[in-house]
Amino acid sequence: MLIVQKFGGSSVANPERVRNVAGIISRAYQQGNDVVVVLSAQGDTTDDLIEKAKQINPKPSKREMDMLLACGEQESVALMAMCIEGMGFPVVSLTGWQVGVHTSSAYGLARIYSVDSTRIREELDRRRIVLVAGFQGINRYYDVTTLGRGGSDTTAVALAVALKADLCQIYTDVDGVYTADPRHVPDATKIEEITYDEMLELASLGAQVLHNRSVEMAKRYGVRMEVLSSFSGNPGTIVKEAVNTVEKTYVSGVAQDKSIARFAVVGLKDVPGIAYKLFSLLAKNKINVDIILQSIGRGNTKDISFTVSSDNKELCKQVIEEAKRTNDLQYESLDVSTDVAKVSIVGAGMVDNPGVAATMFEALFEAGINIHMISTSEIKVSVLINIEDSERAMRAVHAKFFQ
Amino acid sequence: MLIVQKFGGSSVANPERVRNVAGIISRAYQQGNDVVVVLSAQGDTTDDLIEKAKQINPKPSKREMDMLLACGEQESVALMAMCIEGMGFPVVSLTGWQVGVHTSSAYGLARIYSVDSTRIREELDRRRIVLVAGFQGINRYYDVTTLGRGGSDTTAVALAVALKADLCQIYTDVDGVYTADPRHVPDATKIEEITYDEMLELASLGAQVLHNRSVEMAKRYGVRMEVLSSFSGNPGTIVKEAVNTVEKTYVSGVAQDKSIARFAVVGLKDVPGIAYKLFSLLAKNKINVDIILQSIGRGNTKDISFTVSSDNKELCKQVIEEAKRTNDLQYESLDVSTDVAKVSIVGAGMVDNPGVAATMFEALFEAGINIHMISTSEIKVSVLINIEDSERAMRAVHAKFFQ
Numbered sequence: 001m002l003i004v005q006k007f008g009g010s011s012v013a014n015p016e017r018v019r020n021v022a023g024i025i026s027r028a029y030q031q032g033n034d035v036v037v038v039l040s041a042q043g044d045t046t047d048d049l050i051e052k053a054k055q056i057n058p059k060p061s062k063r064e065m066d067m068l069l070a071c072g073e074q075e076s077v078a079l080m081a082m083c084i085e086g087m088g089f090p091v092v093s094l095t096g097w098q099v100g101v102h103t104s105s106a107y108g109l110a111r112i113y114s115v116d117s118t119r120i121r122e123e124l125d126r127r128r129i130v131l132v133a134g135f136q137g138i139n140r141y142y143d144v145t146t147l148g149r150g151g152s153d154t155t156a157v158a159l160a161v162a163l164k165a166d167l168c169q170i171y172t173d174v175d176g177v178y179t180a181d182p183r184h185v186p187d188a189t190k191i192e193e194i195t196y197d198e199m200l201e202l203a204s205l206g207a208q209v210l211h212n213r214s215v216e217m218a219k220r221y222g223v224r225m226e227v228l229s230s231f232s233g234n235p236g237t238i239v240k241e242a243v244n245t246v247e248k249t250y251v252s253g254v255a256q257d258k259s260i261a262r263f264a265v266v267g268l269k270d271v272p273g274i275a276y277k278l279f280s281l282l283a284k285n286k287i288n289v290d291i292i293l294q295s296i297g298r299g300n301t302k303d304i305s306f307t308v309s310s311d312n313k314e315l316c317k318q319v320i321e322e323a324k325r326t327n328d329l330q331y332e333s334l335d336v337s338t339d340v341a342k343v344s345i346v347g348a349g350m351v352d353n354p355g356v357a358a359t360m361f362e363a364l365f366e367a368g369i370n371i372h373m374i375s376t377s378e379i380k381v382s383v384l385i386n387i388e389d390s391e392r393a394m395r396a397v398h399a400k401f402f403q
Numbered sequence: 404m405l406i407v408q409k410f411g412g413s414s415v416a417n418p419e420r421v422r423n424v425a426g427i428i429s430r431a432y433q434q435g436n437d438v439v440v441v442l443s444a445q446g447d448t449t450d451d452l453i454e455k456a457k458q459i460n461p462k463p464s465k466r467e468m469d470m471l472l473a474c475g476e477q478e479s480v481a482l483m484a485m486c487i488e489g490m491g492f493p494v495v496s497l498t499g500w501q502v503g504v505h506t507s508s509a510y511g512l513a514r515i516y517s518v519d520s521t522r523i524r525e526e527l528d529r530r531r532i533v534l535v536a537g538f539q540g541i542n543r544y545y546d547v548t549t550l551g552r553g554g555s556d557t558t559a560v561a562l563a564v565a566l567k568a569d570l571c572q573i574y575t576d577v578d579g580v581y582t583a584d585p586r587h588v589p590d591a592t593k594i595e596e597i598t599y600d601e602m603l604e605l606a607s608l609g610a611q612v613l614h615n616r617s618v619e620m621a622k623r624y625g626v627r628m629e630v631l632s633s634f635s636g637n638p639g640t641i642v643k644e645a646v647n648t649v650e651k652t653y654v655s656g657v658a659q660d661k662s663i664a665r666f667a668v669v670g671l672k673d674v675p676g677i678a679y680k681l682f683s684l685l686a687k688n689k690i691n692v693d694i695i696l697q698s699i700g701r702g703n704t705k706d707i708s709f710t711v712s713s714d715n716k717e718l719c720k721q722v723i724e725e726a727k728r729t730n731d732l733q734y735e736s737l738d739v740s741t742d743v744a745k746v747s748i749v750g751a752g753m754v755d756n757p758g759v760a761a762t763m764f765e766a767l768f769e770a771g772i773n774i775h776m777i778s779t780s781e782i783k784v785s786v787l788i789n790i791e792d793s794e795r796a797m798r799a800v801h802a803k804f805f806q
Contacts, residue, residue: 015458049478053485055418060485067496068481071474075452078471082456082463093470097500098545119545142501142522 001166002124003028006038006134006156010173011230012076013043015083021230022083024171025129029089034124036163038134038156039080041072062107066136066146070096073133073152080131091129094119096144101137101155103145110137110145112154115162132159150211157214161221168223170210171230176237177202177209180254180398184391187398190236191252193243198252201346201380206257215239243348250356251347251401256390258341260290261313262372264305265320267332275304278320278329285319287312291342291375291384301332305373307384310338340372341390344382345397357381363400369393404569405527406431409441409537409559413576414633415479416446418486424633425486427574428532432492437527439566441537441559442483444475465510469539469549473499476536476555484534494532497522499547504540504558506548513540513548515557518565535562553614560617564624571626573613574633579640580605580612583657583801587794590801593639594655596646601655604749604783609660618642646751653752653759654804659793660745663693664716665775667708668723670735678707681723681732688722690715694745694778694787704735708776710787713741743775744793747785748800754781766803772796 005028007021029035049068053060060068077093084091100116123130134152139145147154153170160168177199180188194202196219203212209227218225218239228236268274275294282289287308295303308316317336323329350356357374360381364371369392373384385393408431410424432438452471456463463471480496487494503519526533537555542548550557556573563571580602583591597605599622606615612630621628621642631639671677678697685692690711698706711719720739726732753759760777763784767774772795776787788796 018459052478052482056421056482057485057489059489061488064481064484064488064496067484067498068478071478071481074477075455075471075474078467078474079455079459081467081470082460085464085467086460086462093467095470095547144498 002034002036002163004036004038004156004160004163004165004168005171006152006169007040007171007230008152008173009040009043009046011171012039012080017230018042018080018083021171022080022087024230025080026084026087026089029129036120036124036130036132036159036165037080038132038152038159039073039076040134040152041069042076042079045072045075063143066107067144069146070133070136070144073135077131077133084129084131089129090127091131092123093131093133094123095133096136096155097138097142099132099159101158103137103139103147105139105141105143105145107143107145109148110139112137112147112158115158117162120159120163150213153211153214154217157217157221157223157225160223161217165223167226168218169226169228169236170214171228172209173229173231174209174227175229175232175234176227177207177239178253179402180394181207181256184256185254185395185398187395187402189402193238193240194252195243195348196239196241197379198346198348199239201344201377202253202255205255205342205344205346205380205382206259207253207255210239250349250353251345253346254343254394254398254401255346256341256343256394258387258390259310260307260338260340260342260384261310261316262305262307262337262340262384263316263320264303264335265331266303266335267301268304269330270300270302274302278304281319281323281329282308282316285315287316287319291373291382293373307340307342307373313338339387340384341387341393342382342384343390343393343397344380345401346380348379350380351378359400360397363396364393367392367396369396405437405439405566407439407441407559407563407566407568407571408574409555409572410443410574410633411555411576412443412446412449414574415442415483420633421445421483421486424574425483425490427633428483429487429490429492432532439523439527439533439535439562439568440483441535441555441562442476442479443537443555444472445479445482448475448478466546469510470547472549473536473539473547476538480534480536487532487534492532493530494534495526496534496536497526498536499539499558500541500545502535502562504561506540506542506550508542508544508546508548510546510548512551513542515540515550515561518561520565523562523566553616556614556617557620560620560626560628563626564620568626570629571621572629572631572639573617574631575612576632576634577612577630578632578635578637579630580610580642580656582655582805583797584610584659587659588657588798588801590798590805592805596641596643597655598646598751599642599644600782601749601751602642604747604780605656605658608658608745608747608749608783608785609662610656610658613642653756654748654750656749657797657801657804658747658749659797660747661790661793662713663710663741663743663745663787664713664719665708665710665740665743665787666719666723667706667738668734669706669738670704671707672733673703673705677705681707684722684726684732685711685719688718690719690722694776694785696776710743710745710776716741742790743787744790744796745785745787746793746796746800747783748804749783751782753783760784762803763800766799767796770795770799772799
């Protein structure tokens with residue numbers, strides 16, 4: 001079997017953890033598998049490098065930042081190779097350019113165009129364990145690029161695609177994907193299997209286990225993924241196209257997201273195309289909008305509420321206020337709040353079961369929690385509530401569906 | 404003018420020093436020069452990386468060590484580029500593989516085969532300052548190699564050769580090449596100009612300013628070098644083929660070397676080829692021998708004394724003792740001492756002035772210093788003395804020639 005394994009920064013943060021991971025890798029190799037491993041930079045290395053850069057230039061160019069940050073993963077693979085050598089297994093470490101991870105030119109946010117599998121194939125043919133520096137590639141100028149957040153997961157899936165791997169294992173510090181965040185919902189249980197779509201909804205809803213980019217790529221190319229812990233040794237969660245639906249509940253998991261800002265644009269002049277105007281303005285500024293609620297017009301005005309990621313709060317505020325000054329947008333007042341959280345349920349079985357949303361609302365009603373906004377898709381229902389109700393809401397909803 | 408500048412690790416050890424060096428680089432650029440800069444890893448970075456490796460594997464492979472260590476220089480050029488950007492100058496950093504520094508496969512001790520100047524030329528044509536990671540290259544497997552000690556100096560000279568640079572400036576923490584080490588000989592003065600050959604003798608004699616590899620390459624290709632300080636702003640020492648001999652003293656400098664082990668093989672069976680046997684044995688074990696003294700035979704035995712670098716002491720001892728056990732070499736006893744130092748005078752003018760050696764011996768006699776061994780070449784005289792006499796000997800010899 002050809003396995004791609006990926007280990008995050010916390011899994012290789014110190015010599016002891018490096019040894020632990022080297023053990024996981026070499027066991028997979030000893031079982032007769034071809035093993036390709038993608039590593040992130042150790043622990044705080046990336047943050048330390050960013051701090052070093054800031055001391056020298058508070059606004060460094062992204063090209064040079066990528067040149068700097070790529071060192072973190074290179075160090076990581078070299079050290080892991082030394083550890084595996086020490087255990088007596090044949091191993092070789094490779095950087096992004098050595099593997100031929102060709103990316104777009106967007107420094108800091110590069111997208112993978114192609115992976116040249118020649119070198120890795122050669123090394124596997126020699127029965128070597130192959131370690132690849134994650135998060136990095138080269139663009140058409142032969143300059144070093146990095147892939148941005150979740151980059152090493154993406155590298156792992158891209159390698160799995162290029163090598164037609166049988167399995168792509170993402171090792172992290174949690175045991176897998178849970179029906180809810182176990183830190184907040186003690187009754188949460190691990191999900192054995194989940195579909196790509198459910199995983200995508202859970203990731204974007206703040207479950208923070210896998211990054212969407214890697215799951216999207218895995219879905220597109222049908223890469224079987226497994227999320228599991230580098231510490232526990234337990235089996236993890238398998239992510240694949242369709243899951244065994246016998247005994248499947250309608251809902252796979254409950255997630256919360258507190259990094260949300262809610263905007264209410266009050267007293268918008270009710271002319272045709274006003275919503276289009278507002279949201280195309282935000283799109284132009286690359287602000288992603290999540291839930292949207294539009295009131296029915298009162299006289300010649302109406303209100304539009306929507307949520308954005310709290311990262312975009314300031315930019316979004318500026319853009320809308322600027323549009324008022326330039327008369328591009330006429331409204332009475334703008335209200336911005338970050339005291340909100342989004343709680344969502346996700347499940348591929350939901351689409352055939354119209355009662356699911358109602359069950360969720362019932363749980364919240366019983367817990368006395370007020371709902372501000374609602375958003376639904378084929379496989380999820382999200383509600384916006386007060387931030388202080390968030391954990392209680394998760395527990396109430398989780399108990400309703402999983403007990 | 405096309406200038407290659409090289410800055411060592413101590414010159415870029417912290418943000419303040421990085422800014423200082425960025426100032427030197429940008430001034431050369433503002434004067435209208437094409438500027439290519441080779442950097443070492445910052446301060447203790449390389450030692451820190453080695454320590455990290457040792458914690459994981461006390462005997463890592465050289466390939467993985469090179470993969471790890473190359474990060475130090477990559478970090479260094481990225482940070483310097485950020486600093487120069489911040490000052491408003493166009494700049495780009497490049498690694499060894501991006502520049503195309505092609506080397507032999509000997510990890511940790513790679514030799515440069517060729518440098519592809521295409522990328523650097525392109526960047527210079529765009530009027531950018533080009534920063535190149537020193538000490539590193541790639542071999543024919545496209546694996547990362549490092550050049551060993553003095554590697555960044557060698558990178559600088561190799562780039563100067565490939566680019567046909569007008570000058571190769573080696574910035575360090577001293578003002579240039581002195582007539583003796585100023586820490587030990589307060590009267591030492593800076594040498595304005597020195598020949599490649601004199602520089603080679605001084606370097607190998609422990610003056611520790613430039614590494615021989617870089618000077619040898621500069622000599623072979625006629626690269627004009629300058630050794631100068633990144634801190635003082637003073638003019639340094641020019642190293643070139645021939646120097647202006649008007650007013651030239653016969654002696655350019657005095658140097659000492661305390662990293663020496665003296666071996667005395669006593670009572671060697673005096674048969675033809677015995678010296679050949681001994682030294683070919685050492686050569687086979689890659690032990691470089693420096694001064695050799697052979698006694699006139701007494702009866703059917705003789706004694707041979709020689710010096711090696713103290714790094715080679717243990718290996719040399721093992722080799723000779725092993726040869727006795729296997730009867731390859733018959734001798735009575737072996738005496739090894741590291742309580743010795745070598746003091747040398749170097750000067751291209753010496754060859755035409757037979758009195759120079761005698762003047763040196765006179766100085767040592769007047770200071771009451773005993774000489775154990777003597778070695779001479781066309782441009783140097785070395786003496787082996789007790790280690791505790793070393794500084795005093797240097798001062799006495801220096802005073803004789805330079806006051």
